[in-house]
Amino acid sequence: MIKTHQEELEKIINNALKEDLGTCGDITTQAIFPTTKKIKGFVQSESSGILAGIEIAAKVFEMVDSSTVFKAEFKDGDKVKEGQLIAKLEGDVCGILSAERVALNFLQHLSGIATLTSKFVKKVKPYKVDIYDTRKTTPGLRLIEKYAVKVGGGCNHRMGLYDAILIKDNHIAGAGSVRRAIEFACKGCPDKKIEVETENLEQVKEALETGVDIIMLDNMDVKTIKKAVEIVDGRTILEASGGITLDNVEEVAKTGVDRISVGAITQASTPLNISIELK
Incomplete structure (x- = not known):
């Protein structure tokens, strides 16, 4: 479904980013890191459930900073357990931190829906x-x-x-x-x-x-x-x-x-x- 609705998906992500970044961007991160700083990170599950939205999260980072590397370790539909590493991140700290909340909002919310649905199923x-x-x-x-x-x-x-x-x-x-x-x-x-x-x-x-x-x-x-x-x-x-x-x-x-x-x-x-x- 998502792959055949890329234009609509990008609109959804854009609206979420505009809501969070406004016209000024992430002023906290910009103030602390005025110059480029390469950094690594990871996405981790803190509870068990069904993963959904991993490609959407990757798209968020890409749309904020195309140089960010997002390497998923799981795919949508996979079961994840508490403490498991879901994805690896590498790129400029400003790009990663500016995209972090929006990416997590999508990933957490959609995974919650998938998890509850699976319980009913x-x-x-x-x-x-x-x-x-x-x-x-x-x-x-x-x-x-x-x-x-x-x-x-x-x-x-x-x-x-x-x-x-x-x-x-x-x-x-x-x-x-x-x-x-x-x-x-x-x-x-x-x-x-x-x-x-x-x-x-x-x-x-x-x-x-x-x-x-x-x-x-x-x-x-x-x-x-x-x-x-x-x-x-x-x-x-x-x-x-x-x-x-x-x-x-x-x-x-x-x-x-x-x-x-x-x-x-x-x-x-x-x-x-x-x-x-x-x-």
Whole structure:
């Protein structure tokens, strides 16, 4: 995903660098090191998890100072342990220190998402179900956050409002019913798959009668989800969503749904503890 969106990635990095460096740059480093000073350093994991964003971190250093050498010892998707050396750095101290925080922000944040995603994926591994992300992402960072989900073994839901149809409760309220909302969507975008959000079993039955591609079971308890699985009986894709945690995801997976979408993997992940040390 990242390799095919280089222009967008550079915009994301540029915005982060502008936010940190402003128009004056790193005034602390510039004051202490007014002339070029070559230095070495390393990136180290301070906790265990799944690495994501190592190439993005390398890109940050390159965009700040193209002479900086960033040699990764691991690749995205690798498991790292506390104390492991992730990458080696060599270059001018100003370039390295000016890029350090932005590079770490990306690396820590994305690795946190990948790590949490992998925990959800591991929980449901015995079952025929996939873990999906949602649009609950940090504004401006959706591309790379969804990339981190993939690195962690998860699947991407729609990228935005523009690339897939998902009929939600407010669409249904405006249209008057589940059936009418689906009919309108079919006429408006006949070439797109349609997913509809349902809140009860009556809506599930109504959606099923239309032949809709995916039915989302929104904030239903496990007992209701099981009944929905029985009603649908494999005739369309079922997605459970809402209130999914590491504590209950396996129980939801056991019901027989095809997909489970989890907003928490991008919205509530804890950054992986990673540091940069100079020597």
